[in-house]
Amino acid sequence: MTLTLIGRSVRLTRRNPDTLLMSILLPLMMMALYVYVFGGAINTGTAYINYVVPGTIVLCTGYGATSTSMAVADDMRKGMIDRLRSLPIRGFAVLTGHVAASVTRNALATAIVVVAAVAMGFRPSASVADWVLAMGLLLLYVLALSWLGAAAGVVAKSVESASVLSFFMLFLPYLSSAFVPTHTMPAFLRGVSEHQPITPVIETVRGLLTGTPIGSTGWVALVWASGLLLASFTLATWLYRRRTSD
Amino acid sequence: MIVEVEGLRKTYGSAVVLDGVDLKVAEGSVFGLLGPNGAGKTTTIRILSTLSRATSGEVRVGGFDVRREPAKVRGVISLTGQYAAVDDEQTGRENLVMVARLMRLARPAARRRADELLERFDLVDAADRRVKTYSGGMRRRLDLAMSLVAGPRVIFLDEPTSGLDPVSRTTMWDAIADLVRTGTTIFLTTQYLEEADRLADRIVLLSKGKVVADGTTDALKSQVGGDRLDLHFDDRSAVERAAACVGGHVFAERLVLGIASDGSAAHLHHVLDSLRQNDIAVLRVSSHRPTLDDVFIALTAGVAA
């Protein structure tokens, strides 16, 4: 039943490939920009491409995940949601469908970004176990942001206002260690970037893929991502029930 | 009674949308909820199909309480809303198979069911086109087909023909008539007396959230009279004196007095004679078939001649 709705969301994504294209092209362009244009000017202590790829992957998944908000907002204002709600199926299954489609979309986008990065000279030192751990953390992170996107989609008045979250997610990574080490930032920005959830996630993925030290950051990232997932899932399903019980 | 509603009230803040509605629908019958825009028809359907909660009152559908056992109610009903609930980016067939799968049909059975319904609703040629390329009539038919996937006991149709051209409307009426033959209970809303007349066994007339009439279509029509007489005058005082003399509803801006009539020559004679005896000059007389307006005039203004 939930599988049917996942199939639906995936099909809708395929039929309307703009979102998918954006969530692949955007990180690719950004990666190229950083590697070829700014890369020479930023000193990270390693080959810059090895520094920037993990950040790009996280940025890409964050952006892609929040585009769930647009798919959900689109559904909420159309008649289909009434039909689904009058069927004997679990209420928020339609949200689960969109979240699962988002995970699929992001897996695809991530694979493409990684392949492109390797072509551009990215040389990960990760073992199979490191890759599995990194992907596991990313999955958790994507799930958390997709449910956050679903929550935003449920309350958004229109598809356009739902897209605000994605734009926010596009800029948040600049206030993290995605592109430049945080110690190069002014003090107040460094405070923000070291304590927001994206930085530990990026640091952990970077550590796993390129062998930079992780330390306790891995646990911090895990706690952030699972906490965020729990909170956004609860929020999305609660908002959905509220919105649909008039 | 497959649908039982007692003392149904719905308020949004201080706005009272449904104000103590009672109705009963017998299994296998066609029930028409008739009323103008804003009467509360959609609100009623949304409550009966578990999409919205009643503020107070008892609502049972298929023997289940909509508030306490919504999942059971959903198992016996299906809903075709006022706006077609179809996915534009999926094909007609994909839409049908999806609903069948959601109703827990196995994949081969779901495909077969979709084929049957495409055939029945004359959508075979368009089956593999995306719904966004469909005409309004085709969307409505697909919408209805999707509601029939699981063979519901009660089907709710909210203004099934609004916005359709006359040909599509007739096709839709035929589809509904077919459904009746299969024994499905139909609960439909409409703004058109003609539609309710043609399809429904019983009609409830809703006005501003209240039931103003309840009965068979024949009973309703005899209350309204067969026709409406419009008497045209050349000034305001003539209209009002005429109304005082023979009754009826004054359309002040048009200087017209509307009177319910059985359409007989005798009734016309009687009206004109009364006016002449009172020295009220009538410019012109026209007569037309009753509209929903007339039903309201007759039932809410107490003018039934």
Ligand SMILES: Nc1ncnc2c1ncn2[C@@H]1O[C@H](COP(=O)(O)OP(=O)(O)O)[C@@H](O)[C@H]1O
């Ligand atoms: N969610 C809502 N909040 C406030 N008022 C509403 C809401 N839904 C409907 N109404 C009001 O309830 C009345 C009846 O609406 P509706 O049931 O859609 O009528 P109908 O379907 O007969 O045209 C209207 O005056 C409408 O403005």
Ligand SMILES: [Mg+2]
């Ligand atoms: Mg309506």
